[in-house]
Amino acid sequence: EEKPSAIVVGAGLAGLSAAYELQQQGVEVTVLEAQTRIGGRVHTLYNAFDQWQYAEAGGELLDGAEVHPQIHAYVEQFDLGLEEVGYDSDTAYFIDGQRVPESELENLIGAKAMADYDRFWEELAELAQYVPDPAKLHQAPNAAELDQQSVAQWLDGLELAPKARTLAEHHIRGEYAEPSRLSLLFLAHQAKVYEDVEDDQVEIYRVAGGNTRLVDALSRQLKKPVLLDHPVTEIHHNEQGVDVVAAGKVFRADYAIVTVPAKVLNHIRFTPALAAPLDRAQALSYGSHTKVMLQYKQRFWLNANLNGDTVADLPLGWTWEATDQQAGDAGILTVYTSGRFADGDRFKTEAELINSARDQVAQVYPGADQLFLHGETQAWLRLPWQQGGYSAYGPGDVTRYWQAFRQPQGRLIWAGEHTADRYVGYLEGAIRSGQRAARVITR
Numbered sequence: 351e352e353k354p355s356a357i358v359v360g361a362g363l364a365g366l367s368a369a370y371e372l373q374q375q376g377v378e379v380t381v382l383e384a385q386t387r388i389g390g391r392v393h394t395l396y397n398a399f400d401q402w403q404y405a406e407a408g409g410e411l412l413d414g415a416e417v418h419p420q421i422h423a424y425v426e427q428f429d430l431g432l433e434e435v436g437y438d439s440d441t442a443y444f445i446d447g448q449r450v451p452e453s454e455l456e457n458l459i460g461a462k463a464m465a466d467y468d469r470f471w472e473e474l475a476e477l478a479q480y481v482p483d484p485a486k487l488h489q490a491p492n493a494a495e496l497d498q499q500s501v502a503q504w505l506d507g508l509e510l511a512p513k514a515r516t517l518a519e520h521h522i523r524g525e526y527a528e529p530s531r532l533s534l535l536f537l538a539h540q541a542k543v544y545e546d547v548e549d550d551q552v553e554i555y556r557v558a559g560g561n562t563r564l565v566d567a568l569s570r571q572l573k574k575p576v577l578l579d580h581p582v583t584e585i586h587h588n589e590q591g592v593d594v595v596a597a598g599k600v601f602r603a604d605y606a607i608v609t610v611p612a613k614v615l616n617h618i619r620f621t622p623a624l625a626a627p628l629d630r631a632q633a634l635s636y637g638s639h640t641k642v643m644l645q646y647k648q649r650f651w652l653n654a655n656l657n658g659d660t661v662a663d664l665p666l667g668w669t670w671e672a673t674d675q676q677a678g679d680a681g682i683l684t685v686y687t688s689g690r691f692a693d694g695d696r697f698k699t700e701a702e703l704i705n706s707a708r709d710q711v712a713q714v715y716p717g718a719d720q721l722f723l724h725g726e727t728q729a730w731l732r733l734p735w736q737q738g739g740y741s742a743y744g745p746g747d748v749t750r751y752w753q754a755f756r757q758p759q760g761r762l763i764w765a766g767e768h769t770a771d772r773y774v775g776y777l778e779g780a781i782r783s784g785q786r787a788a789r790v791i792t793r
């Protein structure tokens with residue numbers, strides 16, 4: 351029996367995983383990538399900083415092997431190794447112009463706000479009860495009603511003390527999106543997926559030497575190298591197969607696996623045209639997230655007995671150290687700005703983004719700016735092949751898009767982080783979506 355052939359559009363983690371799994375099953379696969387590099391939202395910046403230090407401009411942290419098994423399996427299979435992140439010292443909280451270590455947070459915000467903040471975490475975990483099966487999120491009881499509600503409305507109902515509300519919003523914004531633009535059903539989905547996971551299993555590893563090593567390892571397995579600088583502009587599809595147009599050439603195969611982010615899906619012209627709701631895929635909500643990576647001559651946070659993690663009520667939101675497992679006196683602090691504080695970043699220059707991040711870090715850590723060496727930014731919102739951070743389904747989006755992105759349309763199969771059954775918005779989700787897409791062809 352003859353094996354089918356496939357074209358994979360996009361060489362991010364989803365596309366590379368799909369291509370690798372297809373090849374393992376003997377399927378002939380061609381990968382077309384718009385950019386001049388592979389990896390998409392996995393992008394380690396190796397040559398930008400002093401002292402050979404590097405930082406992740408995109409997807410960075412992995413959970414434990416029981417939570418994110420597929421990415422761990424690849425790391426093991428390709429013998430890449432992991433680095434465990436972080437220090438034992440405290441996270442810094444900066445609220446109303448004052449900085450304290452986490453152990454003193456209650457002194458800063460008061461007992462009432464502290465109790466309310468704890469209650470927020472409990473209520474968040476409780477949301478899991480609304481989702482019997484994460485993969486069939488759109489079929490949860492009361493799905494449509496929960497999906498219409500925003501997380502901001504849910505927070506209103508919790509009646510948190512103001513400082514607890516600030517911290518709660520801050521978490522939602524940094525992890526997903528602005529609470530007013532996040533579906534309560536989607537948040538419940540995330541709560542379900544993380545229902546039985548201990549905190550110490552979350553966001554604890556990077557791939558040793560940088561996450562780009564993982565995408566490189568996958569692509570090296572491919573007998574046919576990824577075709578870079580091949581933006582797909584048209585896909586013609588019928589019951590027999592697909593014709594995919596890229597860089598003025600036509601590629602023909604039995605199936606196309608399309609992994610491009612929803613925000614840019616409609617840059618491809620489909621014939622016949624995509625039916626609703628995918629004809630308006632760009633309306634799927636994505637969180638805005640900007641990373642500014644600031645290298646300093648010394649790791650001043652360690653001198654203050656802090657680990658480099660900062661939670662601040664400033665626009666910057668969070669910081670953490672990118673270089674905790676790297677040699678050198680210098681250190682890179684990643685400044686992570688999200689939600690409404692990052693929306694405007696697409697209109698700012700690199701220098702403006704770097705200067706603003708430097709100013710804010712100096713507010714939290716006085717004197718820090720004298721140690722500044724170099725800054726890099728990646729505002730994913732303005733990258734033409736991305737136009738967003740990662741998907742964070744907004745009010746109504748689950749009802750509209752969940753099912754459509756998770757079932758093939760004839761010879762077209764959707765993949766990518768935004769189509770995952772679990773771990774939507776994560777590296778693990780991207781891999782799983784690619785593996786599932788491959789199984790549609792090989793099962």
Ligand SMILES: Cc1cc2nc3c(=O)[nH]c(=O)nc-3n(C[C@H](O)[C@H](O)[C@H](O)COP(=O)(O)OP(=O)(O)OC[C@H]3O[C@@H](n4cnc5c(N)ncnc54)[C@H](O)[C@@H]3O)c2cc1C
Binds near residue numbers: 385391
């Ligand atoms: C700032 C940031 C921080 C993150 N932090 C974490 C984290 O700590 N932990 C975690 O697990 N996840 C994190 N993520 C999420 C993770 O990076 C993504 O979920 C994952 O990398 C997405 O992979 P993908 O293959 O679905 O999409 P992508 O990596 O976006 O791949 C899609 C590919 O398609 C290409 N493409 C687009 N249009 C076309 C076209 N017309 N023709 C051909 N190619 C096209 C793109 O160039 C791209 O290479 C983060 C993401 C961001 C942006």
